[in-house]
Amino acid sequence: MQQRKSKKILIYFFLLILVGSINNNSINNLKLEKVKNINIFGLEKKDQKIILYNLNNLDLKNIFFINKKKIQNIIDSNSLVEEYNVIKRYPHSININIKKTSFIARINQNGKFYLIGANGKLSDNNNSGIKLPYIFGNPEIKEVLELKKIIDQSNIDYSQIKSLYYFKSKRWDLKFTNSIVIKLPEKIDKKILDKISIFLKNIKLENKEIVDARIKNQIIILDE
Structure with missing residues (x-):
């Protein structure tokens, strides 16, 4: 048993020397090429170029020793990128x-x-052709995202x-394309917005009227 172990150790030892010799010779003769092609998919050409x-300013030496963090920092700094x-x-x-973000x-x-x-x-507001609502006031961006998320979960049509x-x-107050304004309470959730949506579908409102939902369990219609 001891002899078998000794033989295995000797075999592994010689294999290690052999592999080490091959690797050393290969490394000495190996010329690593620089990164030649960077292909970007999912953005328009003008945004790809940025x-x-x-x-390219990173001067990427070769594909084996790329600094992933520097690449990530450049991609993450682009406001159009959502996932990649x-x-x-x-x-x-x-x-x-x-994956380009949606606005x-x-x-x-x-x-x-x-x-x-x-x-x-x-x-930058370069694309004036996109139909989007305007935000007035100074909310934090995370507050805008949270409101959008709740609206999307409800029966209220964000596109309107x-x-x-x-x-x-x-x-928040919401003004719709038909000029009707909804005054929301400070704390909102899907249930509240769904109740407002049902109310709007069952009540005929004239343009420029205000729906005041700030008081709990009450919806009041006001003239502008």
């Missing part, structure tokens, strides 16, 4: 698959309008909202 420019994955294609290519509203900050992405980031007004009390 990311490519920043990635990076795939190495040996010997010298990288594929980056991106949910426009907001004015310091006299300039921005697009709010579902990823919680602000983008023209404007959202935010107050310092952390309360």
Whole structure:
């Protein structure tokens, strides 16, 4: 038994020397190529170029020793990116698959309008063709995302909202494309919005009327 163990140890020892010799010779003769191709999918060409420019500035040496964190930082800094994955294609290519964020509203900050992405980031308001509601007031972006989430869970059609007004009390007013305004309570959830939705479907309202739902278990109709 002891002899078998000794033989195994000797065999492993010689294999280690052999593999080590092969690796050393291979490394000495191996010339690692620089990354030649970076392919980005999921964005328009003009947006791809911005990311490519920043990635090329990293001077990526070769695919085996890529600093993933630096690549992640560049992609994460782009406001259009919601999700992505990076795939190495040996010997010298990288594929980056991106899911572009969707935009949910426009907001004015310091006299300039921005697009709010579902990823919680602000983008330049370059695309005026997108039909989105305007936000007035100074909410935190996370508050906008939370409101959008609750509305999407309810029976209220977000696409019919023209404007959202935010107050310092952390309360919202919703103005619809038919000019009807809903005054929401400070604390809202799906049930409250569903009750308002049912009320709107069963009551014929004239344009520019206000639906006041701020008082618990009450809905009051007011003229503007």
